[in-house]
Amino acid sequence: MINAWQRLRRNKMAVVCGTIFVLVALFCYLGPFVAAAFGLDPTTIHADLGPRPPSWSHWFGTDTLGRDMFVRVMIGGRIAILVAVVTTSIALVIGVTYGAIAAYAGGRIDNVMMRIVDTLYGLPTIVFIIVVMATFNTKSLTALFALIGAISWLTMARIVRGQVLSIRHREFVEAARALGVPPARILFRHIVPSALGPVIVYATLALPQVMLTEAFLSFLGLGVQAPLASWGTLVTEGSSQIVVYPWMLVYPGLVMAITVMSLNFLGDGLRDALDPHTRKV
Numbered sequence: 001m002i003n004a005w006q007r008l009r010r011n012k013m014a015v016v017c018g019t020i021f022v023l024v025a026l027f028c029y030l031g032p033f034v035a036a037a038f039g040l041d042p043t044t045i046h047a048d049l050g051p052r053p054p055s056w057s058h059w060f061g062t063d064t065l066g067r068d069m070f071v072r073v074m075i076g077g078r079i080a081i082l083v084a085v086v087t088t089s090i091a092l093v094i095g096v097t098y099g100a101i102a103a104y105a106g107g108r109i110d111n112v113m114m115r116i117v118d119t120l121y122g123l124p125t126i127v128f129i130i131v132v133m134a135t136f137n138t139k140s141l142t143a144l145f146a147l148i149g150a151i152s153w154l155t156m157a158r159i160v161r162g163q164v165l166s167i168r169h170r171e172f173v174e175a176a177r178a179l180g181v182p183p184a185r186i187l188f189r190h191i192v193p194s195a196l197g198p199v200i201v202y203a204t205l206a207l208p209q210v211m212l213t214e215a216f217l218s219f220l221g222l223g224v225q226a227p228l229a230s231w232g233t234l235v236t237e238g239s240s241q242i243v244v245y246p247w248m249l250v251y252p253g254l255v256m257a258i259t260v261m262s263l264n265f266l267g268d269g270l271r272d273a274l275d276p277h278t279r280k281v
Contacts, residue, residue, distance in 0.1 A: 007273040014269020017262035024259050028077030035071045042072045043227060051245045061247040063237065072229055073252050079230035080256070083145065084210040088203055090149025095156025096192060096199060102157070103164035104187050114161065117154050125151050126213070130222060139225050148213055156202055163195035197274035205267035208260040215256065231256040 008014055032042070046066030054061045060069035102113040129147045133139060167173065168191060176186045211231070217223040218232030219239075231252050238249030 005273070008269055011269040011272060014266050014273075017265035017269070020262040021259060021266060024077065024255065024262070025081060028074050028081060031074040032071055032078075035068075035074070040068045040071050042067060042075045042229070051241075051248070053245075054247055060251040061245070063248055064241065064245070069234075069248065069251055072234060073231070073255055076229045076231045076234045076252060077255065077259070079224050079228055080211050080214060080232065080259075083141075083148070083214045083224075083230065084207045086145050087149040087152060087210050088206045090145065091152035091156055091206065092199065092203055093153075094150070095153035096160050098153065099157035099160030100164050100187055100192050100195075103161040104168055104183065104191065110161075114158075117157055120151070120154055123151070126216065129217065130220070133222055139222060141224060141228070144214070144217070144223065148210055152206060152210065156199070156206075159198050159202055160192075160195055163198055164191055167191050167194050201267060201271045201274055204263060204270055208263040208267075211256070211260060 035041070044067065046062070049062055049066035051064050051066070052058060052062045058068050058070060060073060062068055063072070098113065098117075102110045105113075128151060132147055133143060136143070164187075173186060173190060176190055181190075214223050214230060215232030215235060218230060219236045221236075223232050224230040234252035235249060235256065238245075238247075238252060242249045
């Protein structure tokens, strides 16, 4: 792990992008408290102010209701990052558990479990979410978390299965079996921790993918609902006003693009650092 950290530090692009993501997260989570000290908040409507271009008093301008876009972008980032982290965590828990059990059990159980994964892969992700949310007539944030997380674990299950298959017959596993350690303890205390490298990489790469999924659902009106706002909803609102008030689309879209790109480059750096095939002998 120390060697992996050293390799990651040598990857300047990954370090810079990781720093950018941390700064964006601090901007989104701490910024609104600072803005509140100056009397700026994301919900107060100033009908007399209306949409104004960027200025010293409103750095990102205001929307059609006179709300400050700078603070709304911060709040939108909170929701977008929260959706990404929570749903990715759900996907990791399900995927790691499912893939590890399938690989360790092996034989017919493994075959049946992975055929279920193959079947679920055939379902179009976005269409599945739309159908479920329309069927239950819900647009709650909890349902959004659960649905995106419940369909994002399939790739993780395959990754973990492959790692466990390559680890389950190693010496330390056989030694644990010889000592009479229960299978569940062997799996989750010895095997799964040894497969965490690809899991960390996938989690980093899954975050921007989940953000884009949430943004697309918000564009369709199925994402975060008012009075809450995410980058997806802000981009949706701005896209309808781009000709007249372009700043309503440019700023949330730019911050979202920077965050997604930084996570992608950070994920690539982690993959290179943790991939044993890239290690120097």
